[in-house]
Amino acid sequence: MMQATSEQHDEYAAAISSQIKPHKGPSKPRMFKRSIKILPSKAEVRYLPPGHMRDYWLQMNVLRDGQPPISFAQFWRVWSSEFTHLKFRQESQHAQCNECIRHKMLIKEFSSHLLARREQVRLYTEHLKAQYVDRRCYWAxxxxxxxxxxxxxxxxxxxxxxxxxxxxxxxxxRAKDLSTLQKxxxxxxxxxxxxxxxxxxxxxxxxxxxxxxxxxxxxxxxxxxxxxxxxxxxxxxxxxxxxxxxxxxxxxxxxxxxxxxxxxxxxxxxxxxxxxxxxxxxxxxxxxxxxxxxxxxxxxxxxxxxxxxxxxxxxxxxxxxxxxxxxxxxxxxxxxxxxxxxxxxxxxxxxxxxxx
Structure with missing residues (x-):
């Protein structure tokens, strides 16, 4: 390759460069979530235990003694607009509470028995209240x-x-020969x-x-x-x-x-x-x-x-x-x-x- 010459124009590099989008700066905060306006919140982000929004909706309706239940659509609308600082944690590898697992499984199995499911939700809520009272003693x-x-x-x-x-x-x-050694x-x-x-x-x-x-x-x-x-x-x-x-x-x-x-x-x-x-x-x-x-x-x-x-x-x-x-x-x-x-x-x- 004694007579090789460098190309003055690289068409492949030019084509790749044309596909790269220019940086537009930081993205704007999200203002809407499925046509629901998100109100700006200055509160610190707080993380809830692993779960679903539906669990809290069931607990809230159980606590409303004698009052008409609130629909999940209204509950989701208020949560998505005013409580954006609440996030759910991911599933942890630690062992979980036995009573919590038992109540969750019974609530899932009693999906076609409204009274039994309501009673299990009430017992589960009382258990969460009891452990929260224990934490308040330590916080005090x-x-x-x-x-x-x-x-x-x-x-x-x-x-x-x-x-x-x-x-x-x-x-x-990290070598394969040392991977089986007990540290x-x-x-x-x-x-x-x-x-x-x-x-x-x-x-x-x-x-x-x-x-x-x-x-x-x-x-x-x-x-x-x-x-x-x-x-x-x-x-x-x-x-x-x-x-x-x-x-x-x-x-x-x-x-x-x-x-x-x-x-x-x-x-x-x-x-x-x-x-x-x-x-x-x-x-x-x-x-x-x-x-x-x-x-x-x-x-x-x-x-x-x-x-x-x-x-x-x-x-x-x-x-x-x-x-x-x-x-x-x-x-x-x-x-x-x-x-x-x-x-x-x-x-x-x-x-x-x-x-x-």
Whole structure:
């Protein structure tokens, strides 16, 4: 090709360029939905549990005792025009509530029995009201803790899915030869002390995840509160946790709470759990953001220290205006908290060590 010459005009490139549409700028917001005018809403987007608009229409008609029912067309028209900030979440992979699934299946099966279907909708609505009342108890204590009025401290504690914290993370682990190897999975426990700080504790895979570890973490939380000039003896400690019996919903943790109250470290202490299947709260939202951050920024984390660095970077930019403190710790071990007098003595020594 010594005598090859370049073409001055490429007809194929010109034809492709002519088919590309020019950029017209940002799209305008939608004003109509099937001839229904959408009113502008400045409210924050709120996400509802996975479901359908028809479920809420049935519940609303059940609550209208003695009044004529509202047609679905009118309900859809008002929803589409004035409640555009309400969105339905996608189906989740987590286990759902047993009662919710049972009521939904019965409502579907009773499609030709109006009275039985109406009764099942009423029972399902009462169940949703009951779990909402449980959440309001937690929200009330959370609001009191954020006010810092000197009487209440609300703490929520939970552990992240171990599949998100497996190590080592590298491009080499994607190879076919290494795909069958079992990776060690670190344990990550997060504590949100509302109005004070967020603390995350990372431990190795061989450290037991039991009540002794949770008691150790809570003792460290109380010590940090004392360092921030918080008089624990004048506060009521509200602890919100998951309903897993092996971690906090057991006798060792209850005896620790009794020891803290009996020795005068805390004025009062209470332990609360939401219903099974309805236990997801704001701490699970933190875990969701951290999982996304680990998937993008933690691809080369090969040791627990590398994971701690990624978690620290995540917490620095995480927006929680009420909790200004950010703490990331490595939990190397935990005491074997006994159920007798040794446990009471250890509780007093650890908590009072910071003050004296």
């Amino acid at each position: 204590s959370r609001g009191l803790s954020r006010m810092k009025n000197g009487a209440h401290i609300c703490v929520i504690i939970d552990s992240m899915d171990q599949g998100k914290t497996s190590i080592p993370r590298s491009d080499l682990t 060690p999975k670190c344990h990550l426990t997060a504590v949100i002390v509302h109005g004070w700080f967020i603390m995350m504790c990372l431990s190795d895979a061989d450290l037991p995840k039991n009540s002794s570890v949770m008691i150790e973490i809570m003792c460290h939380v109380l010590s940090r509160l004392q360092q921030q000039s918080c008089c624990l003896a004048q506060h009521h400690l509200h602890i919100q946790c998951d309903n897993t019996p092996r971690e906090m919903k057991n006798n060792p943790f209850m005896k620790w709470m009794a020891a803290m109250t009996g020795q005068g470290v805390l004025r009062e202490c209470s332990l609360q759990q939401l219903r099974s299947g309805h236990s997801h709260e704001d701490i699970d939202q933190v875990f969701g953001g951290l999982a996304t951050f680990l998937a993008s920024k933690g691809r080369q984390a090969q040791t627990p220290d590398d994971l701690m660095a990624v978690i620290q970077n995540f917490l620095q930019d995480y927006k929680r205006p009420y909790e200004a403190g950010r703490v990331v710790l490595k939990l190397d071990g935990a005491r074997d908290w006994c159920l007798g007098d040794r446990m009471l003595k250890c509780c007093c020594l650890i908590v009072y060590a910071c003050g004296h």
